[in-house]
Amino acid sequence: MKKIVLLAVAVAIIALGYAVSDQDSVLAANPAKASAKAAKSSTPISCQTCHADFSSLIPENHPPVKGNELSACTACHAPELTGTIDKNAYSVRMHLAHLPPKGNVDCLVCHRWQEGKSFGLTGAKESWGAPNKEEMELMKEIFTGWAASVYMDNLHAKAGISCANCHGKELPTFDVTVENTRCLACHGPMEALVKKTEPPEFKDRNPHQSHLGDIACTVCHKAHSESKVYCLGCHQNFKMTIQGAGETKP
Amino acid sequence: MMTENKDKRDNRTQVSRRTVLKGAVALSAAAVTGGFALNLAAPGLAEAMVKKLPAKWDETWDVVIIGSGFAGLAAAAEAAGAGSKAVVLEKMPTYGGNSIINGGVYASWDSKFHYRQKLNLGDDSPKQHATDTLKGGDYYNIPELVDVMVNGAEPALNWMIDEGGAQIRETVTRAGGHTAYRTHSAVAGVGREYTEALRKIAEKRGAKMVLNSEVTWIWRKDAEPASPVLGIEVKRGRRVLNIKATKAVILASGGFSQDLKMRLAHNPRLVASFNCTNQPGSTGEMIRFAQAVGADTLQMNFIQLYPFAEPETGILDTPAVYPFNGPGYGIVYVSKEGKRFVNELERRDVCAFAQINLGAGAKPTYSIFNEAMVLKMGGSNKEVEDGIAKGRFIKAASINELADKIKIPAAALTETVSKHNQYIEEGKDPDFSKPMTKVMIPLTEGPFYAVAQWPAIHHCMGGVRIDAQAQVIDVFGKIIPGLFAAGEVAGGVHGSNRLGSNAIPDAIAFGRVAGTNAAKAKSRT
Numbered sequence: 040m041k042k043i044v045l046l047a048v049a050v051a052i053i054a055l056g057y058a059v060s061d062q063d064s065v066l067a068a069n070p071a072k073a074s075a076k077a078a079k080s081s082t083p084i085s086c087q088t089c090h091a092d093f094s095s096l097i098p099e100n101h102p103p104v105k106g107n108e109l110s111a112c113t114a115c116h117a118p119e120l121t122g123t124i125d126k127n128a129y130s131v132r133m134h135l136a137h138l139p140p141k142g143n144v145d146c147l148v149c150h151r152w153q154e155g156k157s158f159g160l161t162g163a164k165e166s167w168g169a170p171n172k173e174e175m176e177l178m179k180e181i182f183t184g185w186a187a188s189v190y191m192d193n194l195h196a197k198a199g200i201s202c203a204n205c206h207g208k209e210l211p212t213f214d215v216t217v218e219n220t221r222c223l224a225c226h227g228p229m230e231a232l233v234k235k236t237e238p239p240e241f242k243d244r245n246p247h248q249s250h251l252g253d254i255a256c257t258v259c260h261k262a263h264s265e266s267k268v269y270c271l272g273c274h275q276n277f278k279m280t281i282q283g284a285g286e287t288k289p
Numbered sequence: 290m291m292t293e294n295k296d297k298r299d300n301r302t303q304v305s306r307r308t309v310l311k312g313a314v315a316l317s318a319a320a321v322t323g324g325f326a327l328n329l330a331a332p333g334l335a336e337a338m339v340k341k342l343p344a345k346w347d348e349t350w351d352v353v354i355i356g357s358g359f360a361g362l363a364a365a366a367e368a369a370g371a372g373s374k375a376v377v378l379e380k381m382p383t384y385g386g387n388s389i390i391n392g393g394v395y396a397s398w399d400s401k402f403h404y405r406q407k408l409n410l411g412d413d414s415p416k417q418h419a420t421d422t423l424k425g426g427d428y429y430n431i432p433e434l435v436d437v438m439v440n441g442a443e444p445a446l447n448w449m450i451d452e453g454g455a456q457i458r459e460t461v462t463r464a465g466g467h468t469a470y471r472t473h474s475a476v477a478g479v480g481r482e483y484t485e486a487l488r489k490i491a492e493k494r495g496a497k498m499v500l501n502s503e504v505t506w507i508w509r510k511d512a513e514p515a516s517p518v519l520g521i522e523v524k525r526g527r528r529v530l531n532i533k534a535t536k537a538v539i540l541a542s543g544g545f546s547q548d549l550k551m552r553l554a555h556n557p558r559l560v561a562s563f564n565c566t567n568q569p570g571s572t573g574e575m576i577r578f579a580q581a582v583g584a585d586t587l588q589m590n591f592i593q594l595y596p597f598a599e600p601e602t603g604i605l606d607t608p609a610v611y612p613f614n615g616p617g618y619g620i621v622y623v624s625k626e627g628k629r630f631v632n633e634l635e636r637r638d639v640c641a642f643a644q645i646n647l648g649a650g651a652k653p654t655y656s657i658f659n660e661a662m663v664l665k666m667g668g669s670n671k672e673v674e675d676g677i678a679k680g681r682f683i684k685a686a687s688i689n690e691l692a693d694k695i696k697i698p699a700a701a702l703t704e705t706v707s708k709h710n711q712y713i714e715e716g717k718d719p720d721f722s723k724p725m726t727k728v729m730i731p732l733t734e735g736p737f738y739a740v741a742q743w744p745a746i747h748h749c750m751g752g753v754r755i756d757a758q759a760q761v762i763d764v765f766g767k768i769i770p771g772l773f774a775a776g777e778v779a780g781g782v783h784g785s786n787r788l789g790s791n792a793i794p795d796a797i798a799f800g801r802v803a804g805t806n807a808a809k810a811k812s813r814t
Contacts, residue, residue, distance in 0.1 A: 177527070213526060213527055213528050214525060214526055214528060216501075216526075240678075241675075241678065241679060243675065249383075250389075250390070250479065250481065251383045251384075251385065251389060251390075251481075252383075252384075252385075252389070252481065252485065254382070254383045255382065255383075255500075257382070258382040258383055269382070269383070272568070272569045273390070273568060273569070273602070273604050274602065274604065275602045276601055276602055
């Protein structure tokens with residue numbers, strides 16, 4: 040436990056350097072210390088742990104907020120632990136605000152993590168999974184991408200969709216993929232999608248009605264890397280484009 | 290080849306390094322001899338590559354099948370059916386490899402529907418099928434392997450119809466190199482008809498399929514003849530896993546048509562400018578891994594061109610199957626000059642190089658047929674309609690009009706067609722010695738159709754050496770325990786040139802043999 044705390048402190052101090060540059064006006068004197076203190080004392084972390092002037096962070100037309108703890112936010116902005124779709128979810132708002140390009144705060148400023156054992160919010164008991172070091176690295180990488188990539192994950196982030204909306208309640212691990220039903224919860228039903236992408240000229244050149252049978256959405260649509268039109272692997276003369284293909288690709 | 294040499298060098302270093310670690314005796318031996326050379330024949334000593342056997346296995350299966358095409362799915366169905374825990378690993382994100390996009394033509398001397406007999410299309414037998422296959426392969430084929438295919442074709446077809454719900458069209462065609470009307474067509478018009486049937490059977494019997502799983506190594510301790518294949522290393526997403534096979538690994542990973550370097554290494558004539566009908570995953574690495582653990586290969590330079598691919602991209606779309614299915618019913622191939630250039634009933638290699646040899650600027654050539662041939666040659670009116678809309682089939686009321694539409698000299702095409710009509714009537718083709726038959730239809734009544742065609746790289750006849758039990762054979766002629774291969778990854782069934790519509794029966798017949806034998810293998814738990 041002691042080790043984890045030390046690590047959290049170290050990481051938070053490193054993170055501080057970046058965080059200050061962006062939002063110094065609203066930062067408390069020493070968020071790293073505050074966070075470490077919160078972790079040690081199991082006091083739930085709140086915005087005021089880091090941001091002295093909490094009220095200035097809230098948009099002008101935002102209703103008044105009571106209390107200094109996270110529950111003040113999560114009462115309205117659901118923490119999104121159920122994996123249901125809530126576009127204004129707490130997790131979306133908080134992560135986008137603290138990750139580049141808006142911020143650059145390390146995960147462990149707000150989160151507590153015991154390697155391979157638990158992961159949750161600093162000062163809160165609930166654990167959402169047991170990521171190991173490798174998985175933690177991957178989560179960081181993917182979260183950063185989600186907040187600012189040129190891929191489909193960022194398209195979702197901009198629309199207020201975060202991890203749980205696609206991956207469900209559990210923390211995603213290495214081998215997970217997103218099942219079609221998850222995509223179709225928002226983008227479906229399949230028939231509608233087929234109709235939407237039906238080419239005016241040749242109806243059988245519809246990417247959502249492939250001659251390869253029932254294929255996974257993720258064959259073409261990749262959240263965390265470049266999306267590619269799989270059809271073009273063979274049908275090189277087809278004119279087809281896809282979102283999330285990266286900046287340099289059409 | 291460069292990498293293989295490098296592997297050997299690395300291995301040499303590794304063997305001597307390990308020997309050094311064993312102690313002073315070995316150290317002095319190494320000093321005196323200058324290190325051990327790689328020697329796959331030295332039991333217990335040889336190691337094929339600088340790789341340590343996995344300390345633990347991430348997954349364990351009885352039978353691990355690499356590739357989800359005809360051969361892999363058939364193997365999975367049989368292995369699972371015999372009670373083995375079987376998994377199919379597919380590196381691509383979709384299943385079916387080249388099989389799901391192939392033309393769906395299936396050579397079998399008979400089926401449960403007996404269409405050849407019912408349509409009075411002459412006699413046939415497995416033996417006649419074997420004779421044609423051997424002749425078509427210039428007798429480079431291993432006869433025992435040919436027997437497995439011709440004898441397995443009919444039961445496998447009926448099996449897919451009965452258990453997997455596959456449907457075939459009510460006709461049989463006579464295709465290039467075959468002396469009988471034995472080519473069956475799938476209702477779907479593509480190989481998906483059979484991959485779906487096989488997948489259904491395999492899954493019903495409990496086999497599992499995992500996509501996005503690229504095998505990166507075959508685990509075998511050494512090349513001692515008794516040393517079995519233990520499992521494989523697989524890249525799945527961001528992970529590298531080791532999977533143990535307690536009974537066997539079955540290679541069903543297809544050919545290497547899409548690996549330009551490997552293709553050129555064996556057949557320098559097949560340069561990059563050739564199109565290819567294959568899906569992008571046909572890259573042959575499993576053959577190299579099999580070689581690295583001692584497997585022998587044969588006839589790797591025999592690589593087939595599909596003579597009638599879509600000229601621009603090289604894909605084998607539905608219209609591209611028509612030229613192949615048509616010759617038995619009188620289809621005519623013509624050059625841009627409106628002239629025939631080959632006996633249309635010739636084998637694929639002859640038809641392909643007859644086009645290439647027409648010289649630069651000869652692309653494309655055309656197949657000419659009429660309405661009366663469509664159903665007989667396994668086509669459908671809907672396919673023709675769709676093909677016309679896409680500009681693949683060109684339709685015209687007269688031969689003159691057709692010539693104008695495809696911009697070839699009308700007089701020449703008219704002359705060619707009327708001569709060919711006459712040859713059908715006379716039962717003799719003095720130009721190209723085509724064996725004319727009574728069921729051929731003269732191009733007298735329209736509407737007439739043309740489809741553009743050009744050869745594209747299609748099928749690797751060579752591959753890993755197997756015996757009639759689908760067991761992989763090593764470079765010394767010994768069976769490699771626990772390693773089987775079936776389908777295009779294996780060589781020797783087709784000789785120098787595979788007859789069209791022999792690929793599916795080959796893959797499925799051998800897949801079944803491999804799956805059945807793998808399930809019987811002694812378990813090494």
